[in-house]
Each structure stands twice: as structure tokens, then as C-alpha cells.
Amino acid sequence: MKHRMRALAWACAVALTLCACKREQRAFEQSPSPTELALKSGISLPSSTPTAKPSGSYEETAYAIAQGKQLFNWFNCSGCHSHGGGGIGPPLMDDKWIYGHEPGEIFATIVEGRPNGMPSFRGRLDDSQVWQLVAYVRSMSALVRRDAIAGRDDGIQKGKPEQRRSRAEPQNSSEAPAQ
Amino acid sequence: MPAIAAMSTRNAWLALWAACISISAAAAGGDWPMVAKDYANTRYSELGEISVANAANLKLAFTFSTGVLRGHEAAPLVVDSVMYIVTPYPNYLYALDLSKPGAPPKWKYEPKPLAFAQGMACCDVVNRGVAYANGRIFMNTLDNHTVAVDAKTGKELWRTRLGDVALGESMTMAPLVVKDKVLVGNSGGEFGVRGWLAALDATSGKIVWRAYSTGPDNEALIGQEFRPFYSQDQGKDLGVSSWPPEAWRIGGGAVWGFVSYDEKLNLIYYGTSNPSPWNPEQRPGDNKWTSGIFARNPDTGAARWFYQTSPHDLHDYDGINENVLFDLPTAGGSRPALIHPDRNGYLYVVDRATGEVISALPYAHITTSHGVDIASGRLQYAQDKEPKAGKVIRTICPSSSGGKDWQPSAYSPKTGWLYLSIQNLCQDMEATKANYIAGTPFVGSEQKMYTGPGGNRGEFAAWEPVEGRKKWSIPEKFPVWSGALVTAGDVVFYGTMEGWFKAVDARTGALLWRFKTGSGIVGQPISYLGPDGKQYVAVLSGVGGWAGSVVSAGIDTRDSTAALGFANAMRDLPSETGMGGMLYVFALP
Amino acid sequence: MKRMHHGSLCLSALSLMARNASAADSQDALMPFGVQAAHIHDLWQVLLWACMVFGVLIVIAVTVALWRAPRSSETTPAEPTPGLHTLSQYVVTGALVVSIIGLLGLTVASVMTDRALAGLSEERPVNVKITSHNWWWEIMYEDAQPSRTFMTANELHIPAGRPVIATLESDDVIHSFWVPNLHGKRDLIPGRTAKIKFRADSPGSYRGQCAEFCGYQHAHMALLVIAEPAEAYEKWADRQRASANTPAEEQKKHGESLFLSSRCAMCHSIQGTSANGKVAPDLTHVGSRRYIAAGTLLNGPSQLAAWISDPQRYKPGANMPGTTFSSEDLQALVTYLQSLT
Numbered sequence A: 001m002k003h004r005m006r007a008l009a010w011a012c013a014v015a016l017t018l019c020a021c022k023r024e025q026r027a028f029e030q031s032p033s034p035t036e037l038a039l040k041s042g043i044s045l046p047s048s049t050p051t052a053k054p055s056g057s058y059e060e061t062a063y064a065i066a067q068g069k070q071l072f073n074w075f076n077c078s079g080c081h082s083h084g085g086g087g088i089g090p091p092l093m094d095d096k097w098i099y100g101h102e103p104g105e106i107f108a109t110i111v112e113g114r115p116n117g118m119p120s121f122r123g124r125l126d127d128s129q130v131w132q133l134v135a136y137v138r139s140m141s142a143l144v145r146r147d148a149i150a151g152r153d154d155g156i157q158k159g160k161p162e163q164r165r166s167r168a169e170p171q172n173s174s175e176a177p178a179q
Numbered sequence B: 001m002p003a004i005a006a007m008s009t010r011n012a013w014l015a016l017w018a019a020c021i022s023i024s025a026a027a028a029g030g031d032w033p034m035v036a037k038d039y040a041n042t043r044y045s046e047l048g049e050i051s052v053a054n055a056a057n058l059k060l061a062f063t064f065s066t067g068v069l070r071g072h073e074a075a076p077l078v079v080d081s082v083m084y085i086v087t088p089y090p091n092y093l094y095a096l097d098l099s100k101p102g103a104p105p106k107w108k109y110e111p112k113p114l115a116f117a118q119g120m121a122c123c124d125v126v127n128r129g130v131a132y133a134n135g136r137i138f139m140n141t142l143d144n145h146t147v148a149v150d151a152k153t154g155k156e157l158w159r160t161r162l163g164d165v166a167l168g169e170s171m172t173m174a175p176l177v178v179k180d181k182v183l184v185g186n187s188g189g190e191f192g193v194r195g196w197l198a199a200l201d202a203t204s205g206k207i208v209w210r211a212y213s214t215g216p217d218n219e220a221l222i223g224q225e226f227r228p229f230y231s232q233d234q235g236k237d238l239g240v241s242s243w244p245p246e247a248w249r250i251g252g253g254a255v256w257g258f259v260s261y262d263e264k265l266n267l268i269y270y271g272t273s274n275p276s277p278w279n280p281e282q283r284p285g286d287n288k289w290t291s292g293i294f295a296r297n298p299d300t301g302a303a304r305w306f307y308q309t310s311p312h313d314l315h316d317y318d319g320i321n322e323n324v325l326f327d328l329p330t331a332g333g334s335r336p337a338l339i340h341p342d343r344n345g346y347l348y349v350v351d352r353a354t355g356e357v358i359s360a361l362p363y364a365h366i367t368t369s370h371g372v373d374i375a376s377g378r379l380q381y382a383q384d385k386e387p388k389a390g391k392v393i394r395t396i397c398p399s400s401s402g403g404k405d406w407q408p409s410a411y412s413p414k415t416g417w418l419y420l421s422i423q424n425l426c427q428d429m430e431a432t433k434a435n436y437i438a439g440t441p442f443v444g445s446e447q448k449m450y451t452g453p454g455g456n457r458g459e460f461a462a463w464e465p466v467e468g469r470k471k472w473s474i475p476e477k478f479p480v481w482s483g484a485l486v487t488a489g490d491v492v493f494y495g496t497m498e499g500w501f502k503a504v505d506a507r508t509g510a511l512l513w514r515f516k517t518g519s520g521i522v523g524q525p526i527s528y529l530g531p532d533g534k535q536y537v538a539v540l541s542g543v544g545g546w547a548g549s550v551v552s553a554g555i556d557t558r559d560s561t562a563a564l565g566f567a568n569a570m571r572d573l574p575s576e577t578g579m580g581g582m583l584y585v586f587a588l589p
Numbered sequence C: 001m002k003r004m005h006h007g008s009l010c011l012s013a014l015s016l017m018a019r020n021a022s023a024a025d026s027q028d029a030l031m032p033f034g035v036q037a038a039h040i041h042d043l044w045q046v047l048l049w050a051c052m053v054f055g056v057l058i059v060i061a062v063t064v065a066l067w068r069a070p071r072s073s074e075t076t077p078a079e080p081t082p083g084l085h086t087l088s089q090y091v092v093t094g095a096l097v098v099s100i101i102g103l104l105g106l107t108v109a110s111v112m113t114d115r116a117l118a119g120l121s122e123e124r125p126v127n128v129k130i131t132s133h134n135w136w137w138e139i140m141y142e143d144a145q146p147s148r149t150f151m152t153a154n155e156l157h158i159p160a161g162r163p164v165i166a167t168l169e170s171d172d173v174i175h176s177f178w179v180p181n182l183h184g185k186r187d188l189i190p191g192r193t194a195k196i197k198f199r200a201d202s203p204g205s206y207r208g209q210c211a212e213f214c215g216y217q218h219a220h221m222a223l224l225v226i227a228e229p230a231e232a233y234e235k236w237a238d239r240q241r242a243s244a245n246t247p248a249e250e251q252k253k254h255g256e257s258l259f260l261s262s263r264c265a266m267c268h269s270i271q272g273t274s275a276n277g278k279v280a281p282d283l284t285h286v287g288s289r290r291y292i293a294a295g296t297l298l299n300g301p302s303q304l305a306a307w308i309s310d311p312q313r314y315k316p317g318a319n320m321p322g323t324t325f326s327s328e329d330l331q332a333l334v335t336y337l338q339s340l341t
Helices: A002-019 A034-040 A062-074 A077-081 A103-112 A127-139 B002-028 B115-120 B545-552 B563-569 C002-015 C035-068 C082-118 C230-241 C250-261 C301-309 C327-338
Strands: B059-065 B077-079 B082-086 B093-097 B105-109 B131-133 B136-140 B145-150 B156-161 B176-178 B181-185 B196-201 B207-212 B260-262 B267-271 B292-296 B303-308 B324-330 B333-341 B346-351 B357-362 B369-373 B378-381 B392-396 B418-423 B425-431 B445-451 B458-464 B469-476 B485-487 B491-495 B500-505 B511-516 B526-529 B535-541 B582-587 C126-133 C136-141 C150-153 C155-159 C164-170 C175-178 C186-188 C194-198 C204-210 C222-228
Touching: A062 A077, A062 A127, A103 A127, B077 B131, B077 B526, B093 B136, B131 B176, B145 B181, B260 B324, B333 B418, B357 B369, B418 B491, B425 B563, B445 B563, B485 B526, B491 B535, B500 B535, B545 B563, C035 C082, C035 C194, C126 C155, C126 C175, C126 C186, C136 C155, C150 C155, C150 C230, C155 C230, C164 C175, C164 C186, C186 C194, C222 C230, C250 C327, C301 C327
Parallel strands: C126 C164, C155 C222
Antiparallel strands: B059 B582, B077 B082, B082 B093, B093 B105, B131 B136, B136 B145, B145 B156, B176 B181, B181 B196, B196 B207, B260 B267, B267 B292, B292 B303, B324 B333, B333 B346, B346 B357, B369 B378, B392 B425, B418 B458, B425 B445, B458 B469, B485 B491, B491 B500, B500 B511, B526 B535, B535 B582, C126 C136, C136 C150, C164 C194, C175 C186, C175 C204, C204 C222
16 A cells, blocks of 8 residues: 555656656757748748747747747837836737737737837847747737746836736737727 | 029018017917917916906817827917817827817818837827917927928928938927927937937928037037036037947937027027936936037027036936026016926026026925035935836836926916926836847836825926925826916916816916816817907817826736836726817807 | 858867867966965965864874774773873863864954955956846946946956956846956846956966856856956057947948848947947957857857857857858858957
């Protein structure tokens, strides 16, 4: 009886440990992505086209989301969108998505820009960086794997950390932004 | 040939003189010919029909919907029975025919600014008004154009591009016409732009001169005429040496406030904005010529004096607040002075001929400084309120929006008092590393604003500039973000962010009348004499601006730092008002 | 074809990696080249000798105790012989006294060393502000006149014989500043400001590195301190204050335009151009530095090309993404950057 309990306990521990592996994966970009090669050779991409690289793995990796958060501040996304609440740009933490909430749509928003003031970052960001940003943006309304979302900030408290927010089911907003 | 040339010159001067006379006559005759009423920026109406005795009877005369739903910060203009209104983006310009019942629109001009420019406006896509001269209306568009429109027909006469949205520049200020020049300035202190004030020829739109707010003397138009009063403003190329190398190119100093003009001294006065970025650790030095007041010759742009209200600005206090010209009574007579209520919480009285600070007294709750040393003219910062990267500094009062932001005050020569809209907000602030990417914000600061001591976020007060103290004050629930208007009937008008348009007694502050408009008021009220000989009071209602962006930009206040910190202080605004865009005009029955 | 080209670049770059650093870059706490390191070295010697002596004594005492321990039989009562009892009392008391004196002495030595470290003369100092990032060092040379300040990264030049006062801050996690030939370790903690002062007493180049685990590339976060005679230092500082060289030739111009129009300017800055990025090392004078990537690679054209193409190969996890420049473009960019001396 004691042996069986011990074996069971070990099995549980091993299983739990293995569960966390995916969350901790880090894939450092090694080679150019299809989008980059396409852009270089002058091929124009249709809008909302995600690249061949699946974005799913970015959304399940704590590292990718954390990197996305860092890039969000570095590249001044937070200058217009604040930390999800908006300002010069619309909020990103709520359920309203003017241009779509799917990863490919957010990718297009970042790379192509949008008419009412969102600049285009084409040629300014690596694809992997854009996917990291996409993952972070989606994590702001808890649309990604919860245990991979960033925890408490080290800076001034802005509100509930991303990990503690409840999922905001996206409503694709058909309302045009004011003018 | 010389005779003809002489005649053309003479005609030109005659035309100029006629223009000046007509503007002054218009002002005296009951028009509101420029956003600040007159060159001294008094916003004082000589009309006395509406008085303390009868203001309670004011009734709505007519309204007009602008068709736009963002912050309406403009002042309407009234010239020759036509009212001119400019809206926030997309900057529609309407001319309303006041001689017909209901004031129907005569024409509408659509400048069609770039939609992309909306992403460059730090604090809502506002426009603070237009200017009139010689049958033309001059306006700025959000995407950096100054446009001249025929006042009778609404046809575009010329359009000049002055800046680049790709660099984060935009234009929101109300132009001022001085003699034959249209004075305009840019916005973008949050985007690392290089600030400037430019003069365009009113006839052709060509740029006659442009004075930058940073950089070498020849670009800041600092030359032989420059005689700053204080030693820290004297020296060669201070616009370069008071910055780390090359930082002045992305140094801010935008000119988005109001310009005043002294005809006798032939000097214009205006303020320069905050230096970029907000994080002061990235720009050691005094950062000239930002956060200060310039006096310049309007014909050439040559600087006469400069006074820096907030050297090495630590909290985005800017310097763009209005400079109201008045004559300070002295023992021997009077002294030409100006009143400048700055964001840093001090109300400055400055000699407008020399730039000497006569007094600088607090009109708001201040923790960020101990005072202004009159001998050296230097603001004495409190060391413990200096932002540091990675550290949260608390109880910074006034907040970055200041004791008073752009919303202009009014001065009554009858009472001798200044009437101003005050904010009572403090903030917690954390400096962060600002990364410069052209066309994106260059700020480096997170802040959360909250109510200051007393529990009221706003205040409307009367200030006596000689004694240097408040005569009365009205606490308001929200920051007061509207301009002020004072009349010869001793009635003061202002609007609240919930939408109340109020009339109070200029001498006591007693509430005489109020009207609930459809949306919060962030515009500048005016008063004019209608074609029927009655006095009218007009204001634009439509909440927005920096303080109102919680409503106008749909901010999610779960992020306390949104809207550059205002989200935390304005969580309850959406429950009190929604977006709007309407002109309200009132008169006695 | 491109892959092969880059591959061969990688191999050659690897062979030149700074792991095989030249003997000139000393990194040795036992060879002090500065007064602070000398103080610490002295204390270390005192501790070493004192502990050695005590250690030997203890070993002897234990040996003696084992040797002379009385063997008891089953019937012998466990009582020490009287003489031995007195001897052990003396030995124990003596050892206690010697230990206390020794400890006090070492404490005094430590305190004196601390005082000596703090007492470094601050006459005519060079003031620098060092901000640590993952995984590079940002260095700002301060000056009373702001237009005389300048920025550099990963390579700290100092005048030999003059004190250096370094303000230490961190942008992300805890790092530690450690240049063993010149001083001990000082942590850079986010949200706090620390100070360290040191002086190099003879010209030379001294390697330092981050001494507090800070993430994936903690091991590749080296800092090179180059102490120079006063004149050479002033010349270097004047050079650093100047804006970047404007390129004259076609290839370098092309390189500059590539830099400004692609991703580089998002993070890096080159003073005098429109590139003002602040989150990566300042490259205004990158051509004059001995190493790149915080001491990971030597600063040569092939290494720079390899680094720009694929930084993740040398420093996986670093915040610099790879690029896909054609070989001509890469060549132009590298030539331009190497010209920024």
C-alpha cells in the first residue's frame, strides 16, 4: 500500500513537471522567415496574411509573451496604447477589436499600420518580434494560455496584472473609431 | 517706376492699417474677432447688457450641431454678423449667418486632413480656434497645414504645409494675425518633435520666418536684439549647450498655446512646451528654450527676451499657458506687465518689456518646488520629487496637467482680477527609458493622477494680481477644463466637464445661472453683439481634450496609467457625460 | 549559397571568438592594477595567511588529539588523567584567546580596508553612469556642461591615475559590476542607485564581467576597461563627443541608408544621424571598440557581419533579431559601421 502511494506520488510529480515544459520553451530565431524573404523580393502580401510560422507556439510560451511585453514598451506601443487602457490609440485590454482579434489580423495591423493613426512597422520589426507582440496584445485580455501570461509588474502599479484579468470575449467592433 | 512702387507700398501700408483698425473696431463694436478677444488676450467683453441682476434669466437662443464627437476646445469667432466655428478632427470650418433666425450655416469648409494625423495627437484631436483678418479666415489642420479661406464664400485661398506627421508633428493651436502675418506653431512635445513658431504671409501663405525653440541661435532667431533679463538665459547657442549632444533636435518646445501681442512695444508673447522626453534623466541641462516664455518682434521673429518658468522641466509642466497683458499699477503709475498662470502652479506677473519676474505666487497646491527665487528668477525644485528611472515618486503636485493647463483665463479691467480654471490634481510618477522612434511617442514616464487635497478635482477662482491672492473660489467635482469669459456686466462664464455652463458674479463668485449642455464643456466661451442689438454668449459643448479623453477616446480605466495618467483621476466621468459636439448660444429673453 | 557563405563566416568568427582573448586583457583579482584592488588584495593576503596558520594549527591540534587520546577499556572509568585535564584546559583557553584575538584582528583588518576603499581621493574624478542591461553595459560620461556628455557601451576608457566615480543603475534585473584588477564587485539593482569608485594606477586593459546571474547570456556580458595616459584619454573623449563620421564613399553611404531605413534605428543610435534608439548599445563610435556584443566577439568585419546576420547563433536570447541582408548590403553596412571610429 505504501509503495503504491509513493509510486503514485512520483507519477503525479513527473506528470506535472512535464506539463510545464511547453510553457518554458524558448525558440530563438535562427533563420529568416518566409515573410521576410517575400518582402525582400518585392512580393506584396495580401492583408491579414499570417506567415507560414504558426503563431500558436508563441501564445503558449511564457518567454514569448514576456518578450512581447518588453518590446511593447521599447517600441512605444505603450506610448499610444498605454498598458492596455489606450490614450492616443484605442484600448487593447477590452473586448472591442476594431481590426480583428485573430493573431493574423493583429499581425497585419502591426506590419501594415491602420488608417486612423497606427503606424506601419513593415521592415522595422523581425517577424518573431511581431508574433511576440501579437501574443502579448492578446494576453492583455487573457485570450492566450493563462499560465503563460505575464505576472506582476515591477514598476508603478497600473491595475490588475495581465495574468489576473478575466478573459474578455472579443466582439469584433464594427463601430468606426470617431471619425 | 519708383512712383508706382511707392504707391504700392503706400497702399500696402494703408491696407494693413485698415485691417488693424477694422479688427479693433470690430472688437469694440461687439464682435469677437480673435479667439482671445484682443491682442492682450483679456477675453473681456465690453458688452454690459447681461449683468449680475439679470443673468438668471438667460435663455437658450439657438444651437448648432457640429457633426463631430471629440473634444471641442475652440472659441467661436464672430465678425460682421457671421460666426466661425472650427471642429476637432476632421477640422470642419463652419460659417453661421447670425443675421438670419436660427443662425443657419452659410458655408462649410472641409480641409480633409490626413486620417493618419489622428495618431499624432497626444491629447485628443482638438483644434483651439481660427483667426480672422481682411476677409479671410486662417486655420490650422491636424496634419500640419495652415489654410486661408475666404470668409464670405468658404473657398480655400492658400494652404501651406509646415510640418511632418511622420515625425509626430501636428497642429492644434489657434493662429494669430499680427499686421500682415499669420503666426502659427506646432504640437508634438510627446513625440520628440522640434518646436517652432512660424510667420506666414497672410496674402500668399509663404513662410516669412520660423523661430525654433531649440538649437543654435540663428535657428532660434536669437541675435542682436536679444536681451534676456536673467543671467542663466544669457550666452551663445544655449539652445545647444544646455542639452546632451544632438538631443535638441528631438527636444520639444512645441508652440501649441495662445499668442498675445503688444502693439506699442511691437512684441508678441507665447510659451514653449515641455522638453522631450518627459524623463529628465535623458536630457541633463536646462534644456533651453523649452518650458518658458518668449517675447519676439513679430516682423522678423527676432527674440527680445526669454524667461524659463521650468528649467530642465521635471514633470511636463510646459510653458505654453497664456500671457495676459495688463498694466500693473505701481507707486509711480503703471508698468507694462503680463500675467502667466503656469502649469507649475505659480501665477507669474512679468514685466513684458524686459522679462523680469515681478511676482510668482502659488495658485494651486505645490509639492514639486519651494518657490521661485525672485533674485535669480529660478524655480526652486524639491529634490525628493525629481523623477528617477525605476523609482516611483509619489505625491507630485500639481500633476503633469498642472495647476492649470491650456484652458485660458480672462482678465477684467473693471475688477482688475483674473478669472481662471484650476485643476487640483496630484500624481505618482515613474520615469522609464524613452526610446526614440520617429513618429511614435517619446515620453519615458508612467503616471497616475488623483485628487489633490480638499477632495475636489477642479476649481474656478478669481485672482487679484497686485496683492497676489485668490478673492473667491468655487470648488468643482471635475477639473475645470474650459476657458473663462468675463463681461462688463461683471458676469464670469465657464463650463464644467459634466456639461454645466455657469454664470457667476465676478466680484463674489456667487452662482447666477447655469445650464446643462449635452456634453462636457472644454471650449472657450465668448460673448458678442448680435445683429439685433442683443448680447449673446456662446460656447461649444463636446467633452474631450486630455482630461476628457476618458470619454472621447473610450479609454479603459482599468489601466490607471492610460491617457498619460488621467485615466486614474477621471474614472467617473463616463457616468456623468458622454461625447457630444454642439454649439450653444444664450441671450436674455 | 547564402547559407554556406554565412556558415563559413560563422566558423571563422567562432575561431576568433573572444574566449581566446589575448593575454593583454587581464582579468585577475590576484593582480591588482589599481589602488582599490590593491587594498582588497592586501586584505585577502591577510585572510589567506591568517586562515592558513589557523588551519595548520587546528590540523595539528586535531592530529595531536587523535594521537594522544587515551584508549579506554571496558572497565576503565571515563575520567581524564589529572595532568591531561590541566593541559587541555590550557590548550582550550589558549585556543579561545588566540581565536578571539585573531577574529578581532581580522575584523580590524577588514574595517581598515573598508576605510581605505572609501578614502580614495576624489580629486578631479571622471564621473560615469553605468546602466546595466540584458546583456550589455550602457556607459554615460557625465560632465557639468551637458553638451560635453557622451554615451558609449561595453568599453570604459579611463585616465590612469585619476579616480573614477561610477554611478550604477540597472534597467531590468540585478547585474554586478566586477573588474577584478581594479576593484571588487558591486551590484546594480533595478530601482536603486549604487556608487563605486576606483582608480587604475597604470595604463592597460582590464576585462570585467557581470558577476550576478542575470539570464540566459549572463556569461556573455563582459566589460572592457582601458586605462590610458591622460593625453590619450582626453583625445579619446573628444573623439567620443563628436558626432559620427559622415560617409563620403558610395558603399558607406549605402550602408548608412540601410542602417537608418531598416530595423537598426529602432534600437540603436548613431549621434548625428536620425537614428536615436535608446534600448541597445550606442553605435556612434562602434568602429573604435575592441569587441562587439559585450565582449563576445572581436570587432572585425567578418565577426560584425556574422553578428548582424545571426546574433542568436552567438548569443541566443539576446534582444537583437537576425537580419536578411544580401551579401552586398551586409558588406556595405559592415563597412559603414567599421568606419564609425
